[in-house]
Amino acid sequence: MPADYPEAKTVPVYAEKLAWLEAQEAPEPGQRGRTLARRAWASLWPKALAVIIVLAIWQLIHISGWKKDIFPGPGGTLGNLGDQLKTGLLWHAIATTAERAVIGFGLAVLTGAVTGALVSRIGPLRAAFGSLITGLQTMPSIAWFPFAIILFGISTTAILFVIVLGAAPSIANGLIAGVDYTPPILLRAGATMGLRRLSLYRHLILPASLPAMVAGLRQGWAFAWRSLMAGELLVIIANQPSLGVLLSTDQDQADMQSATAIIIVILLIGIFVHTLFSMADNAIRRRWGLVGSS
Amino acid sequence: MVRQVSSVAVTERRAPATAVATGAVRLTGVSKVFGRGSSAVQALDQVSLEVAPGEFTCLIGASGCGKSTLLALVAGLEQPTSGEVSTGEEGRGGGRGVAVMFQEPALFPWLTAAGNVEMALRARGAGRAERRQRAAELLRTVNLGDFGGKRPHELSGGMRQRVALARALAQDAGILLMDEPFGALDAMTRDLLHDEIDRIRAGRAFTVLFVTHNVQEAVRLGDRVVVMSSRPGRVIDEFAVDIERPRRIDSAPVAELAAQITDRLREEMSRDAR
Numbered sequence: 001m002p003a004d005y006p007e008a009k010t011v012p013v014y015a016e017k018l019a020w021l022e023a024q025e026a027p028e029p030g031q032r033g034r035t036l037a038r039r040a041w042a043s044l045w046p047k048a049l050a051v052i053i054v055l056a057i058w059q060l061i062h063i064s065g066w067k068k069d070i071f072p073g074p075g076g077t078l079g080n081l082g083d084q085l086k087t088g089l090l091w092h093a094i095a096t097t098a099e100r101a102v103i104g105f106g107l108a109v110l111t112g113a114v115t116g117a118l119v120s121r122i123g124p125l126r127a128a129f130g131s132l133i134t135g136l137q138t139m140p141s142i143a144w145f146p147f148a149i150i151l152f153g154i155s156t157t158a159i160l161f162v163i164v165l166g167a168a169p170s171i172a173n174g175l176i177a178g179v180d181y182t183p184p185i186l187l188r189a190g191a192t193m194g195l196r197r198l199s200l201y202r203h204l205i206l207p208a209s210l211p212a213m214v215a216g217l218r219q220g221w222a223f224a225w226r227s228l229m230a231g232e233l234l235v236i237i238a239n240q241p242s243l244g245v246l247l248s249t250d251q252d253q254a255d256m257q258s259a260t261a262i263i264i265v266i267l268l269i270g271i272f273v274h275t276l277f278s279m280a281d282n283a284i285r286r287r288w289g290l291v292g293s294s
Numbered sequence: 295m296v297r298q299v300s301s302v303a304v305t306e307r308r309a310p311a312t313a314v315a316t317g318a319v320r321l322t323g324v325s326k327v328f329g330r331g332s333s334a335v336q337a338l339d340q341v342s343l344e345v346a347p348g349e350f351t352c353l354i355g356a357s358g359c360g361k362s363t364l365l366a367l368v369a370g371l372e373q374p375t376s377g378e379v380s381t382g383e384e385g386r387g388g389g390r391g392v393a394v395m396f397q398e399p400a401l402f403p404w405l406t407a408a409g410n411v412e413m414a415l416r417a418r419g420a421g422r423a424e425r426r427q428r429a430a431e432l433l434r435t436v437n438l439g440d441f442g443g444k445r446p447h448e449l450s451g452g453m454r455q456r457v458a459l460a461r462a463l464a465q466d467a468g469i470l471l472m473d474e475p476f477g478a479l480d481a482m483t484r485d486l487l488h489d490e491i492d493r494i495r496a497g498r499a500f501t502v503l504f505v506t507h508n509v510q511e512a513v514r515l516g517d518r519v520v521v522m523s524s525r526p527g528r529v530i531d532e533f534a535v536d537i538e539r540p541r542r543i544d545s546a547p548v549a550e551l552a553a554q555i556t557d558r559l560r561e562e563m564s565r566d567a568r
Contacts, residue, residue: 189400192369192393193465194417203413207404288403289447 072257081261089241094265096242097232100156104163105224111164112171112220119172120179130176133169141166141227145234156240159231166227167220174216178209211284218277225270317347317382317468317501319368324377325526326363337363339526340377347382347468348499352516354506354555356563360527361505365471368503369394381469393462395475399454401446407457408433408442414464432460435494452483456490463494472504476511485543488514492540509552509559514543519555523562531558 055074062073072080084090119126119133144162152158182205190204232244243266250259326338337360345351353361366372367379369392381392393414401410411429420428433442436456446454455475462470476484488511495502506512512519513535521531533555537547 185396185398185400186402188371189394189396189402190417191371193414193461195413199417203416204402207402210404284404287445289445 070254070256072260077257077260077264080257081264084258084261090246090262090265093241093243093246094269096240097228097244098269100159100163100232100242101224101228104160104228105167105221107160108164108167108220108224109171109217112168112216113175115168116172116175116179120176126176133172133176136165136169137173137223139165141223142230142234145231149235154235154237156237158235159228162231163224163227167224170220170223171213171216174213174219175209177216178212179205181212182208211281211288211290214277214281214284218274218281221273221277222270225273229266319343319345319469319501319503320378320380321364321367322378322380324364324367324374324379326360326367326372327375336526338367338374339528341522341527341529343520343529345501345503347501350495350502350504350515350517352504352506352512352519353522354509354512354519354559355522355527356524356559357507358527359522359524361522362473363527365394365473365503365505368392368469369471391467392469392471393465393467395455395458395462395470395472397474397477399446399451399458401454401457401461403446405445406442407438407444407446407449407453407460410446410457411460411464414461418465428464429460432463433457435463436460436490452479452487455479455487459487459490459494467500469501469503472502474506475504477506477508484511488543489540491515509555510543510548513537513548513552513555514541519551521555521558521562530562 058074062071115129115133119129141162144165145158148158148161152161186204186208190200195204229244232242233248236245236248243262247259247262247266250256250262321341321343324338324341325336328335328337341360341364343351343364353364355361363372367374368381371394401407402413405413408426408429411432412425415425415428430439430442433439436459438453438456438460441449441453441457446457449457458475476487479487492515502515504512504515509519516535519533519535520529521533522528523530533551535551537545537551541548
């Protein structure tokens with residue numbers, strides 16, 4: 001039965017007083033005046049500068065003549081990269097590697113989320129597995145490969161297995177931390193509102209743990225990408241060109257220009273995905289008011 | 295709803311208190327001890343208190359008198375060590391039919407002002423259209439009709455606390471518990487919010503249990519002021535506030551009664567110090 005409260009507009013003097021008061025104390029709006037182009041420029045130029053400095057140092061080393069026969073300059077390397085981008089092989093390799101990354105990371109998210117949810121909810125499980133999960137995080141994933149290869153042979157499954165082992169602990173830990181750090185005052189507010197069990201999780205605990213979860217996903221991605229690269233260098237599958245296979249072939253043929261070009265591709269993909277996670281993180285922080293709007 | 299923990303109450307063969315009227319609060323011989331052994335702290339000692347439906351009762355006392363513990367017991371957030379707490383409200387949606395406002399607004403930062411109010415409606419099982427309409431109404435009630443789309447961090451302290459008030463009203467509970475809700479606000483904002491509470495209660499007189507350490511505020515708002523002692527918390531006195539509304543916090547009758555209550559509190563505190 002909704003109660004009828006008198007509307008505020010019946011008291012105009014009151015509303016006026018209030019509006020004046022609030023104009024005094026409401027937080028300042030952020031720097032809205034800056035245009036998108038200016039903001040993009042402000043965030044881009046330091047990065048462009050960094051790239052230029054790296055290329056300049058690289059060029060200087062090349063000019064100095066150090067290991068002249070085998071150490072390529074930036075010009076030759078970038079030319080090589082441009083040539084490779086025109087062939088189908090590099091794109092094919094990128095597609096294979098990206099597919100493994102997506103599937104592997106997806107499985108890791110699933111495994112990590114289920115583990116994290118169970119461990120954070122069930123006390124005995126937490127006592128048993130909490131420190132084990134943290135321990136697994138420090139385990140260098142390359143050490144799992146002998147185990148994975150014996151178990152699954154030289155196959156994509158072996159690579160995916162190691163990606164999951166490498167990335168899932170970070171994702172699970174992110175979720176557990178998020179659940180743990182849900183502010184108690186919000187839990188009390190939720191309890192008095194009548195949020196219970198599932199609805200408490202859905203409407204309060206999960207959204208409250210979102211920032212920690214995104215941090216866990218970002219770290220999980222870094223581990224997944226490292227595991228994948230290690231895997232592709234160790235588990236060479238015939239007739240399946242991947243970035244790891246190309247790199248390994250370049251090593252066999254001592255093709256330094258091409259090897260450097262592939263390394264640049266690997267670096268760029270890693271940075272690109274990391275940037276996506278950072279954008280998600282920033283969007284959440286802005287929404288929550290944890291950072292200014294600049 | 296009755297929760298009964300005490301073995302004392304059982305041996306006394308007290309009649310079940312299920313007959314408590316809607317909107318009433320009754321505490322009978324309630325004690326609360328935190329911790330155990332040598333580190334045990336007695337927060338409340340044999341507190342009995344009865345609040346009639348529609349009554350506005352203020353609890354006042356020095357810090358550590360267990361005021362907040364008392365509210366947590368009534369809200370069902372804590373269980374009494376002994377004694378009985380009952381409210382006439384049937385639990386709705388798993389709750390006790392009791393709405394709570396804390397000193398902090400405790401708004402969900404990922405939701406807008408309207409979203410926060412809607413969350414309380416959602417917890418009660420209201421449909422989407424009803425939620426939207428009701429949240430807009432409630433925000434207008436607390437003078438925030440134009441701010442439904444703002445997130446908590448975009449609002450001032452007073453505005454946030456008013457969203458929290460709208461959220462508490464959204465629960466449509468017969469009992470509203472307020473734990474120093476205006477303690478962190480400046481005097482002018484607090485004054486306006488007092489007017490607002492009066493105005494809202496003119497529409498529907500729900501029961502209020504209001505905890506504060508500000509004596510003037512208690513006299514400005516309450517029908518009755520209950521004074522508590524510290525460590526352990528006990529009810530030591532109570533004052534009926536027979537001052538006609540609308541009241542002003544700086545009016546002579548309010549100041550006079552507040553002075554009396556302050557004297558009573560001082561007396562109690564000097565006894566503590568001895």
